[in-house]
Amino acid sequence: MTGARSAEIRVSEIFGPTIQGEGVLIGLPTVFVRTGGCDFRCSWCDSLHAVDSRYRDEWRAMSTEEVWREIAKLSGEEPVMVSLSGGNPAIQPLGDLIRRGHGEGYRFALETQGSVARDWFADLDVLVLSPKPPSSGMETDWDAFDACLRMSRDKPRTVLKIVVFDEADYAYAKTAAARYRQLPVYLQPGNHTPPPADDDEASIDIEGLMDRMRWLVGRVTEDKWFGAHVLPQLHVLLWGNKRGV
Numbered sequence: 266m267t268g269a270r271s272a273e274i275r276v277s278e279i280f281g282p283t284i285q286g287e288g289v290l291i292g293l294p295t296v297f298v299r300t301g302g303c304d305f306r307c308s309w310c311d312s313l314h315a316v317d318s319r320y321r322d323e324w325r326a327m328s329t330e331e332v333w334r335e336i337a338k339l340s341g342e343e344p345v346m347v348s349l350s351g352g353n354p355a356i357q358p359l360g361d362l363i364r365r366g367h368g369e370g371y372r373f374a375l376e377t378q379g380s381v382a383r384d385w386f387a388d389l390d391v392l393v394l395s396p397k398p399p400s401s402g403m404e405t406d407w408d409a410f411d412a413c414l415r416m417s418r419d420k421p422r423t424v425l426k427i428v429v430f431d432e433a434d435y436a437y438a439k440t441a442a443a444r445y446r447q448l449p450v451y452l453q454p455g456n457h458t459p460p461p462a463d464d465d466e467a468s469i470d471i472e473g474l475m476d477r478m479r480w481l482v483g484r485v486t487e488d489k490w491f492g493a494h495v496l497p498q499l500h501v502l503l504w505g506n507k508r509g510v
Contacts, residue, residue: 272358273326275301277315279335280509282345286500288393288451289424290374295346296339298332300359303352304380307401309430311456311506315352329361336366344370346390353377355413360385376426378403382412389421394448396441398427398434400455407444414445424448429481430455442493451494452485454478456501469505 281296301324303316314320336347347366349359355377363373363385374391386392396410397403417423425448427438434455442450454477457470478497485493504510 272361273328274332274357274359274362276325276327276332277301277312277320277323277352278509279332279339281339283510284499285346285348285374286503287453287496287498288376288426289422289449289494290346290348290391291496291499293346295348295374296336297348297350298336298354298362300349300351300354300357302356304356305353305378305397305401305403307397307403309401309428309455309457312350312352314508315350329365332362333365336371337369340371342369344372346372346374349373349375351377353381355381355383355386359383360388363388377413379410379413380406382409382416384416386413386416387418387420389417392417392421392423393426393451394423395426395428398429398437400430400434401428405441424451426451426453428453428455430477435481435484439488439490442490449494450492451496452481453496453498454481456498456506469501471502474501 277299279298282294285291285293285295299312299315301315310316314323354375366373372390374393375389376393376395378397379394394410394413396405425441425445427441429435429438429452438452454474456474482495485495500510
């Protein structure tokens with residue numbers, strides 16, 4: 266499939282190196298490849314520029330080699346973690362890119378809601394499965410989610426990450442964690458994201474975000490859910506909802 270038109274990757278943006286702002290790899294220097302297109306429409310999506318069809322004209326159809334050259338240019342050809350995000354990156358043909366980068370010593374992490382299973386999940390170094398809670402307005406297809414786990418074949422480091430806004434989301438997270446006891450669990454307080462400003466930097470309600478963080482920490486400790494990791498979105502605290510950081 267390499268070089269075929271059907272293998273072109275729809276790319277919203279490629280940027281970095283910066284730090285990974287959330288989840289299991291928080292704080293790690295990373296180059297990001299954000300793909301365009303998603304099969305979900307979460308009510309609080311923080312990356313509409315990679316999801317909504319009105320931004321489609323901004324996305325680029327790129328070959329594996331074109332994407333790879335941008336990654337290598339940004340990293341100075343020094344192996345770095347590459348985060349594949351979106352949208353939903355699982356709907357893009359990324360297998361050849363992962364294998365290309367591995368040949369040069371790079372590592373790859375991917376975050377997906379677990380709605381589309383791909384055989385190349387087994388080639389990843391880190392797989393972050395992030396099912397969407399009730400506040401998103403989306404329904405979780407647990408059969409599709411299970412298929413994603415089967416495709417990983419226990420090869421990548423696989424974790425569960427869930428955004429929590431309220432009690433309903435918290436209950437959902439506990440249910441998901443109980444269903445997948447084998448997976449480490451990462452929780453983060455929800456970020457109410459306004460539409461991006463013209464300068465691509467939208468303000469955030471820091472006080473509200475910190476209130477939800479404190480509330481979430483309290484719920485986890487009160488429940489003695491001592492296996493959960495509660496983390497903020499570090500990039501949001503540093504740069505708000507600015508793109509490309």
